[in-house]
Amino acid sequence: MTLPLMTRRAALMAGGALFLAGSAGALTLSRQAGDRKFVLVILRGALDGLAAVAPYGDAHYRAARGKLALSPPGEAGGVLPLTEGFGLHPDLAFLYAQWTSGELAIVPACASPYRERSHFDAQDVLETGAAEVFGASDGWLGRALTALPPELKREAVAISGSLPLVLRGSASATSWAPSFAPSASEDTLSRLMDLYAGDALLGPALASAIETNAIASASGMDGMDGKGRRNGPGAYKGLAEAAARLMSAEGGPAAAVLSFDGWDTHANQGAANGQLALRLAGLDAAMRALRDGLGAHWPNTVVAVVTEFGRTVAENGTGGTDHGTGSAAFLLGGAVSGGKFGGDWPGLAPKALFEGRDLAPANDIRSVFMAVLRDHWGLDRDTLGRTVFPDGTGVRPISGLIRT
Amino acid sequence: MPRTLAASIAVNRFGLGARPDEPEAATTDPKAWLAQQLTRASSFTLPSGGLPTTRSAAEALGSYLEDLKTKTDGKAGKMSPEAQEEAILKPLKELREILIAEIEARTLHGLTTEAGFAERLVLFWSNHFTVSANKAVTIPFAGVFEREVIRAGMTGTFADLLVASTRHPGMLLYLDQAQSMGPNSKAGKRRDKGLNENLAREILELQTLGAQGGYTQADVTEFAKALTGWSLAGGRTKLLVPGADPGDFIFVDRFHEPGTRTVMEKRYSADDEGQGEAILRDLANHPSTAQRVATKLARHFISDTPPASAVEALAKSFRTSGGRLPALHETLISLDEAWNPEAQKFKSPNEFFLSALRFTGLPKIERKAITAAYGLLGQVPWQAPSPEGWPDDAASWAGPDAVIKRVEWAQGLADRLGTKVRPESLARAALGPALSAATAQSIARAESASQGLTLALMSPEFQRR
Numbered sequence: 001m002t003l004p005l006m007t008r009r010a011a012l013m014a015g016g017a018l019f020l021a022g023s024a025g026a027l028t029l030s031r032q033a034g035d036r037k038f039v040l041v042i043l044r045g046a047l048d049g050l051a052a053v054a055p056y057g058d059a060h061y062r063a064a065r066g067k068l069a070l071s072p073p074g075e076a077g078g079v080l081p082l083t084e085g086f087g088l089h090p091d092l093a094f095l096y097a098q099w100t101s102g103e104l105a106i107v108p109a110c111a112s113p114y115r116e117r118s119h120f121d122a123q124d125v126l127e128t129g130a131a132e133v134f135g136a137s138d139g140w141l142g143r144a145l146t147a148l149p150p151e152l153k154r155e156a157v158a159i160s161g162s163l164p165l166v167l168r169g170s171a172s173a174t175s176w177a178p179s180f181a182p183s184a185s186e187d188t189l190s191r192l193m194d195l196y197a198g199d200a201l202l203g204p205a206l207a208s209a210i211e212t213n214a215i216a217s218a219s220g221m222d223g224m225d226g227k228g229r230r231n232g233p234g235a236y237k238g239l240a241e242a243a244a245r246l247m248s249a250e251g252g253p254a255a256a257v258l259s260f261d262g263w264d265t266h267a268n269q270g271a272a273n274g275q276l277a278l279r280l281a282g283l284d285a286a287m288r289a290l291r292d293g294l295g296a297h298w299p300n301t302v303v304a305v306v307t308e309f310g311r312t313v314a315e316n317g318t319g320g321t322d323h324g325t326g327s328a329a330f331l332l333g334g335a336v337s338g339g340k341f342g343g344d345w346p347g348l349a350p351k352a353l354f355e356g357r358d359l360a361p362a363n364d365i366r367s368v369f370m371a372v373l374r375d376h377w378g379l380d381r382d383t384l385g386r387t388v389f390p391d392g393t394g395v396r397p398i399s400g401l402i403r404t
Numbered sequence: 405m406p407r408t409l410a411a412s413i414a415v416n417r418f419g420l421g422a423r424p425d426e427p428e429a430a431t432t433d434p435k436a437w438l439a440q441q442l443t444r445a446s447s448f449t450l451p452s453g454g455l456p457t458t459r460s461a462a463e464a465l466g467s468y469l470e471d472l473k474t475k476t477d478g479k480a481g482k483m484s485p486e487a488q489e490e491a492i493l494k495p496l497k498e499l500r501e502i503l504i505a506e507i508e509a510r511t512l513h514g515l516t517t518e519a520g521f522a523e524r525l526v527l528f529w530s531n532h533f534t535v536s537a538n539k540a541v542t543i544p545f546a547g548v549f550e551r552e553v554i555r556a557g558m559t560g561t562f563a564d565l566l567v568a569s570t571r572h573p574g575m576l577l578y579l580d581q582a583q584s585m586g587p588n589s590k591a592g593k594r595r596d597k598g599l600n601e602n603l604a605r606e607i608l609e610l611q612t613l614g615a616q617g618g619y620t621q622a623d624v625t626e627f628a629k630a631l632t633g634w635s636l637a638g639g640r641t642k643l644l645v646p647g648a649d650p651g652d653f654i655f656v657d658r659f660h661e662p663g664t665r666t667v668m669e670k671r672y673s674a675d676d677e678g679q680g681e682a683i684l685r686d687l688a689n690h691p692s693t694a695q696r697v698a699t700k701l702a703r704h705f706i707s708d709t710p711p712a713s714a715v716e717a718l719a720k721s722f723r724t725s726g727g728r729l730p731a732l733h734e735t736l737i738s739l740d741e742a743w744n745p746e747a748q749k750f751k752s753p754n755e756f757f758l759s760a761l762r763f764t765g766l767p768k769i770e771r772k773a774i775t776a777a778y779g780l781l782g783q784v785p786w787q788a789p790s791p792e793g794w795p796d797d798a799a800s801w802a803g804p805d806a807v808i809k810r811v812e813w814a815q816g817l818a819d820r821l822g823t824k825v826r827p828e829s830l831a832r833a834a835l836g837p838a839l840s841a842a843t844a845q846s847i848a849r850a851e852s853a854s855q856g857l858t859l860a861l862m863s864p865e866f867q868r869r
Binding site: 044045116117118119120121133158160161162163165168174175176177179181182183184185187188189191192194195196199201202205206208209210212213261264266267316317318320322323355 | 579580583584585587592598599600601602605609615616621624750780782789790792798799800801802803804805806807808809811812813815816842843846850851855858859862863864867
């Protein structure tokens, strides 16, 4: 089955008149990009999209998934009903509430243009936004921030020690993570800045860190302990809280990148309960924390939750799933026009599977990112298709996912 | 005797960093000092008193799993947080004690060893064959894997190292090989269990040919089938092979997929343990593997973007020596590109941490300070986030937050040492001619010895090697 989950008409309505001028300069006063927050959450290790968004009504679902299949809505451990025979994993209760209030949209079968099955190469393509491995040395979000007109806010922060590839290429991107050590002396930092005057690597890095620390300190984050440093389902929430506090601070960044590890479920993945369910619950708690922490900014926020590729439709020999292709992507936030699916659904019929084993990549993940950058930040198609996503001129943003 | 630039490069770039009490040989004949570390097994040995053997690690895992089963009784999901703490987290914490002891032992060894180049090579290869303790079942094995496989294999060939790594419980468990069964094997047909291709894929992609090395999905599946049956004794599988002790490598015939396998267009008919091993040995000696290993080694010791000439020289050494590691490592010493006066590499957190401690001449450091430092600096040993291991480029390690965390840690260390150190003379001794005038002046003008030490450790030249 191929469901055209969104009509052309809806697309026209969403992508319409406001952007006829087609350039970032056309942003009106009511849409200051600085107030339009964007959070990118990368689930590293490859999320099993069929476990998060179960097509329980697909005739092939139960047979294809075996023990990994979730029960229909209403049964013990059953999915939370979406539309058209789809259901959310029972541990995604907050996301489900967002769906019912129209603030969650799902693109069910996404992938980057990468078609092999290496995590590392796939994350490279997901983050560079290029059409192939090593196609660019910096990231699409970094380039998007640089492409924003100078009067708009274009600071971004990654909640991690180092800058993820997706943010590289922007001079105003920084990284921050909670610390449990006494902060460095201001005098020592200023002497180090002198010493780094001619150092192209250390100079900008330290300058950027000093600035972010000032924001964190003004937001009362000095006392945060180091718990957020250990990644894993228990840590997702702390990372999200940190992002929300930094972003909602006075002068806080417009964009944040979070990386949640631990999705490579090769063994004993579980279904309604188990290892993957724990991670999904952690993700759900983190998204709730983002909403709570962003508070008044939430109505102007888009959060994209994505992964490098999906996993095999069938269970492997050890109760898990192996590396696959299509997976689910989520857009949530007050600025999302949700309660619906975007893109196409390829179905689980054996013939519809990619290489006979994976959910087919019916939707290019770049079309989701482009939708956010065009409709939320007002970047034009030409900039998106050439600069932000090299070789992206043939990719069409999915319309109607963002409130305008 | 003052350090020449070559002597400074030998201890700082090839080694773990200068100590005030560095042996004289490192200064008089740096290249010979590096080369003599390569062929002696003792250079690579870690004093392992009190640390587990593979067998005792397997026993520790066995009793942990037993304990967990008794205490949770399959009801973990329904327990109160307090009961979960008692039943799940406490046993895990006890298991982690093994890892913490391993971390302490390796750190203290790194702090004082005179064979710094050998130790750096151990860290490099241990990262190439990553066994991360980010899974409960690998926690007790990560350290012993490094000691019994990596350290023990440093004077042999790459092929032997690859085979030993693949047979070790740490790797078998980390990459889900131990329970993989052929769909047409005796056990696979009877049970609803089957193939897991994780280990086969990561060997091809990360440990041998590389993602661009010319293999296909079919090669992954075929190789995974050839490896079925490779497992370890412990728990119930101990009963499958009579006489096996916990942690022993075992080949379980009833897990093995019968038949001939084809990998990289070559047929492997031996329908037993030898099938997987023959494939491993061919992969080890494949030109793509030589290229990949050479590139990684050059990237690690020379530059994030190493010159093609250096990569080619290393690849050639790998090919012509049949993957003999001492020959490969000696080639590295002989490369002009490796002696570039300009330090190109930004130190990883672990390299920064060890070199900073060595710089101060401290004889030891307490356990708590060790684990806290690794956590703060962002590189806890044996906790690499994925089978790819730790990254090896400045872009991954010199993020804004990472840099300021280094300042915080350096300042903490300097504050503890107080006025006990003379940073200017330490910097001169450690860096020799590599110490810049600007850094020397900044240290000299510091308001305290403690600030001077922080500035020395955070100076551009000390952050690089």
